[in-house]
Amino acid sequence: MESSPLTQQSRPDTFQPKIVKLYETLFLNAEDAEPSEGFWREFFLLPPQRVRLSQILDVISPDDILQIHFHTQQLFSKAIKEAAAGESPSNIYALETLTTFLGGVLTKKYTNPSSDIITVLAGIDEVDHVIANFVAALDGIIRNGTSFEIRLKAVEAAISMTSGGYKTSLISYFMHRDIFPALMKFIHDSNIRTQIFEPFVLLGLLSNYNKFEFQNPYQLRLDDFVNESTIQKIVGGTGVTCTALRNGYVAVQDDLPEGWNLSSTLAFFGLGALAPGRRAKTPLTPEEAKARFGAL
Incomplete structure (x- = not known):
């Protein structure tokens, strides 16, 4: 009996969402060919993995971000276009991606913050056109979005831009477009x-x-x-x-001081044994406290 030409592939330890693979292609394998239109169509059809995108952006240095500016510029302009197109759920995915992307690239310590951020997002020749389109798209969505969900997503994207680029000239575009x-x-x-x-x-x-x-x-x-x-x-x-x-x-x-109650009064006079029992609260470790504060 001849052996089957089919071979069984080993089961991977973990399953990685397809969008994460696209993130890695875009940011970590930027020397590959220019992303096609099919790449971008799939990119905005998949639900974003915002935590993983933040982790990928965190490990890229400011100099390396500048080296892949062609890809970051494309992501920014394509996301604006998808958000403004009004096709659900791609418009929501685009706004969520914009919020996370801007939060990741604008907070890096660049040598020349204003000019470097312009290079990352649009390039000096296209900055007026691209950022003006960005503000106009957000204005339209916040004003007339089809749902409160997408209107709130647009507000969050605007906050990400204004807070991250507060010391740059980019905020002036929000001054021109009221x-x-x-x-x-x-x-x-x-x-x-x-x-x-x-x-x-x-x-x-x-x-x-x-x-x-x-x-x-x-x-x-x-x-x-x-x-x-x-x-x-x-x-x-x-x-x-x-x-x-x-x-x-x-x-x-x-960390509020404990107020006076029956238990504390009895303890003050040395009669703590008579106080009603109270379950002691286990203090959090610094790592746990940091994680919970971050979730707030």
Whole structure:
């Protein structure tokens, strides 16, 4: 009996999502051929693995990021195009990828931050066109997105850009394209108070950008803003979020002094044996505390 020409492949120890392989091709094997249109079509059809993308970007040095600027520029422009196209779920995947990508590349310590970041994202010749398209796409999605989910994803992408590029000239594009009406419309349309905090944070970042060097348009808008119902929503949403953050912090590290109660009073007078039993809380290790704070 002849042996079968088919051979059994060994089972891999772990299964890696296809999108992670595409990340590695794009960032770690950048010497390969230019990604095709089929590559990008598949890239934005697959759910992003944001933690893995962050890990890959973290190990790449600023100089190496500059070396693969052609691929990073393509990713940035393709993601903007997909986000603006309005085809679900690719538009949501593109916004999530943009948020993680910008958070990974903008926070690196470049020799010449402003010019190097421009090189990574667009190139000096295309920066006006590309960043203007980016801001316009976010403005349109925040204002008229088909769902609150995608509108919030656009706000998060804008926060990633403004916080990461705060010391660069990129934020000036948000000054030229006023997205204040879009943010106020988002807040006005929202019925969930926890959704209000992100657009308010973005507004705070934009209104404080170089506010002592020129007339910041967002600062002027806030000075003239009198819509009481929207202001009440902002106050309520900020309060709920701050309360949740405080409760989350206390759950991880309760460093408040213990108040007087029956148990502490009896212990003070040496009668701790009479106090009702209380289960001692096991303290977290520094690594566990850091991980939980990061999750907040």
